Amino acid sequence: MSESPSTRRSTGTSSTLWVVGEPGPVVYAVCRIGREIGHSMIAVDEAFADPDVLPNEPWVEGVEWRTTIPDSDPPRALIRPDADDRTAIPSVESMDQSTRIVRIGGEASTAAEGQTVVLQAPPLLGDDGLPLDQPAGAAHGSHRPIPVDQLAIALLRAALEPGHAGSLSPERVAELGDAMYIK
Numbered sequence: 001m002s003e004s005p006s007t008r009r010s011t012g013t014s015s016t017l018w019v020v021g022e023p024g025p026v027v028y029a030v031c032r033i034g035r036e037i038g039h040s041m042i043a044v045d046e047a048f049a050d051p052d053v054l055p056n057e058p059w060v061e062g063v064e065w066r067t068t069i070p071d072s073d074p075p076r077a078l079i080r081p082d083a084d085d086r087t088a089i090p091s092v093e094s095m096d097q098s099t100r101i102v103r104i105g106g107e108a109s110t111a112a113e114g115q116t117v118v119l120q121a122p123p124l125l126g127d128d129g130l131p132l133d134q135p136a137g138a139a140h141g142s143h144r145p146i147p148v149d150q151l152a153i154a155l156l157r158a159a160l161e162p163g164h165a166g167s168l169s170p171e172r173v174a175e176l177g178d179a180m181y182i183k
Contacts, residue, residue, distance in 0.1 A: 015076035016040040017159060018069065023053040025126060026081040026104075029152035035062045037156070044069050075099055077159030102158045104151075115165075117158040122170035124148050150177030 017034050021027045022045050034041045041063045047053050048065040080103035102117045123145040154176035158164040168176070 014038050017077045018075040019043045019079045021045060021080060021082040023047050025148045028055055029148045030079055030155050031063045032059045033152050034156055035059055042066060079155050079159050100159050102155055117164045118167045119173050120170055121151055121173055122146050124151055146174050153177045
């Protein structure tokens with residue numbers, strides 16, 4: 001008998017991962033997959049004050065939905081699916097230096113070296129196979145679109161595996177998004 005996706009667990013150590021970004025397919029996919037592999041997921045955005053922004057799915061109850069990041073309780077990883085050059089990473093100064101920061105777009109040099117991974121994501125495809133109009137997938141030339149779940153897996157792997165640092169190309173994002181290797 002095989003395990004269902006909702007009961008599948010990681011063989012590695014469970015971590016607390018923070019996902020900072022407005023409600024949307026990428027944030028939801030990162031939270032859902034992170035929970036499926038056994039991690040504690042905390043999503044942060046002002047919009048989460050309204051419970052109606054959350055999808056009506058069973059996995060939602062396994063995620064903590066917050067409106068702010070407190071200065072205490074540092075995460076193992078902070079994932080910013082909608083980051084760009086105009087947004088600051090909240091409370092970075094108060095986070096433990098072992099916290100990994102993973103975001104899409106922008107420059108890797110805005111935070112401590114070796115601590116930050118910046119993914120240059122290719123265009124994204126939704127569950128229906130159609131392109132998403134999502135800032136994370138905007139204007140990346142001729143790169144082949146990838147499914148949202150594949151980007152979510154890439155974000156999780158970059159956050160959890162210490163070998164990833166600096167800026168990762170769309171090709172590398174597609175490689176990282178291979179679910180066979182997620183821990």
